[in-house]
Amino acid sequence: MTTSEQIVIALAGNPNTGKSTVFNALTGLNQHTGNWPGKTVGNAQGTFTHRGESFLMVDLPGTYSLLPNSADEQVARDFICFGRPDVTLVVVDATALERNLNLALQVMEITDKIVLCVNLMDEAKRKGITVDTERLSQKLGVPVIATAARQKQGLKELQDALFDVATGRVVPKPLILRYSEQIERAVEQLEAEIAPLLRGVLNPRWVALRLLDGDHTLLEDMEKYLTDDVLPLHSVSQGVSPSWPQA
Ligand SMILES: Nc1nc2c(ncn2[C@@H]2O[C@H](COP(=O)(O)OP(=O)(O)OP(=O)(O)O)[C@@H](O)[C@H]2O)c(=O)[nH]1
Ligand SMILES: [Mg+2]
Structure with missing residues (x-):
């Protein structure tokens, strides 16, 4: 990222955590918000300026996971993986932190450039x-900002955190989840083969985990979004998922 470019922020989170409310408060736009899941369907985009930098924010559909079981999950995952966001902002519900952190941990497996927004702090306080x-x-090893977006509380701190991560002033070091020894050994082998092919475009550990998981949609999406030089992954993945022992 250079100073002349727009900083791209991907806005992810479980349904109904206040993503669009954060988006509207920051961009001044009017994405539809409301108290039922799945309202945000496309990739709504808006801009704002903070500390002299221009930000482009992309409001993603709410998802519980980034394993592409649904169109929404695939949209969110594809943007985080292939939309080249400078920062992924994960909005979580302060009143249901444990459930919400599942998605945050999944994002942390994909990218280091992450800010966690703990929203609905007023609701949490009330409870x-x-x-x-x-x-x-x-x-978690990532910046965490408390907000009550509907009351416009914490938004300036949130913008500061996005600025700091986007410009490299703060470098998050996300917690890496370790799996069973068997899986870790398989990941290690696969990662070594994958890393040179990916050329820094995607996190090789995460791609290795997805291949072991038998996630073929990722390969299809890579074909769609990446250039030819990162495609030979098909050969690496052949036979991987069915033949690896289950943990
Ligand atoms: N009390 C309180 N309510 C909030 C806060 N932030 C958002 N809300 C409300 O929570 C509801 C859901 O907000 P949205 O912004 O639509 O949530 P979303 O994450 O975009 O939802 P999806 O697009 O379905 O994923 C709305 O009724 C908001 O007004 C907050 O900080 N405190
Ligand atoms: Mg929304």
């Missing part, structure tokens, strides 16, 4: 739930 954002940030 007697406290969230120690500093400790959460230490544990």
